[in-house]
Amino acid sequence: xxxxxxxxxxxxxxxxxxxxxxxxxxxxxxxxxxxxxxxxxxxxxxxxxxxxxxxxxxxxxxxxxxxxxxxxxxxxxxxxxxxxxxxxxxxxxxxxxxxxxxxxxxxxxxxxxxxxxxxxxxxxxxxxxxxxxxxxxxxxxxxxxxxxxxxxxxxxxxxxxxxxxxxxxxxxxxxxxxxxxxxxxxxxxxxxxxxxxxxxxxxxxxxxxxxxxxxxxxxxxxxxxxxx
Numbered sequence: 001x002x003x004x005x006x007x008x009x010x011x012x013x014x015x016x017x018x019x020x021x022x023x024x025x026x027x028x029x030x031x032x033x034x035x036x037x038x039x040x041x042x043x044x045x046x047x048x049x050x051x052x053x054x055x056x057x058x059x060x061x062x063x064x065x066x067x068x069x070x071x072x073x074x075x076x077x078x079x080x081x082x083x084x085x086x087x088x089x090x091x092x093x094x095x096x097x098x099x100x101x102x103x104x105x106x107x108x109x110x111x112x113x114x115x116x117x118x119x120x121x122x123x124x125x126x127x128x129x130x131x132x133x134x135x136x137x138x139x140x141x142x143x144x145x146x147x148x149x150x151x152x153x154x155x156x157x158x159x160x161x162x163x164x165x166x167x168x169x170x171x172x173x174x175x176x177x178x179x180x181x182x183x184x185x186x187x188x189x190x191x192x193x194x195x196x197x198x199x200x201x202x203x204x205x206x207x208x209x210x211x212x213x214x215x216x217x218x219x220x221x222x223x224x225x226x227x228x
Contacts, residue, residue: 084144090177095218097173099184101211103166103195109203110164123198124157127168131155131191135172135183142186146178155187157195168192169214179219185211 074085105113113123120126132153139147152173157166170187172180192208199206217223 082144084146085178087146087177090220092175092177093218095174095176095178095180095216096171097179097181097184097216098169098171098214099181099188099212100167100169100214101188101192102209103168103192104207104209105164105166105195105199106203106205107164109199109206110159110161112202113166113199114159118198119201120198123195124159124166126198127157127166127191127194128155130194131168131170131187134190135170135187138183138186142182145182148174148176148178148180148183150174150180150183153183153187155191157191166192166195168195179216181213181216185213 112118116122132155134141135153135155136150139145150172152171154171156169158169159166168188168191170184170191172183172187174180174183189208189211192211196206196208212226213224214226215224
């Protein structure tokens with residue numbers, strides 16, 4: 001009987017934080033207090049009514065504020081418009097970033113790439129040069145990226161017989177006021193697309209996957225390692 005009364009007093013989840021809900025809890029518990037008093041000859045020792053008040057206070061205190069945010073998007077202005085971040089006040093530091101991706105070829109294409117028998121030529125060498133070139137063009141491809149004076153770019157491709165894939169790793173380095181994560185990720189992305197372009201005549205069943213930042217260092221946010 002007590003459970004039925006409590007359930008009846010609980011509204012749907014979307015109304016949990018309304019004043020009517022709080023009133024519903026208080027009314028239900030006051031009714032329970034009266035019923036327990038009539039059965040046991042006295043009110044409950046701990047006072048369920050006060051417990052209801054405490055519960056209401058906890059609900060109100062724990063409810064999130066929709067107007068607050070725990071982070072800030074630096075590429076968005078006060079009115080929501082896109083903007084390029086002003087880094088003029090930042091201190092220069094040595095920046096480094098490594099990104100990776102994988103291209104799933106399938107056995108047929110993998111064997112052709114391994115034997116260097118693709119019609120367009122040496123797949124891995126062309127993709128390597130494409131990745132390095134792309135890193136230097138990142139600010140032309142990604143609108144709000146800064147034009148960075150890169151001191152080093154390296155792209156490596158490795159064939160994996162276990163899953164008939166190519167693993168691509170790209171590294172970018174610079175000394176400046178903003179990071180080189182986008183340069184490293186652009187390098188591996190374009191290298192992966194180049195592998196696809198070089199191999200698409202043999203098969204369209206090729207997937208470019210797992211593009212991600214593996215490591216970065218330097219700058220205000222410090223060091224990062226992909227751990228998932």
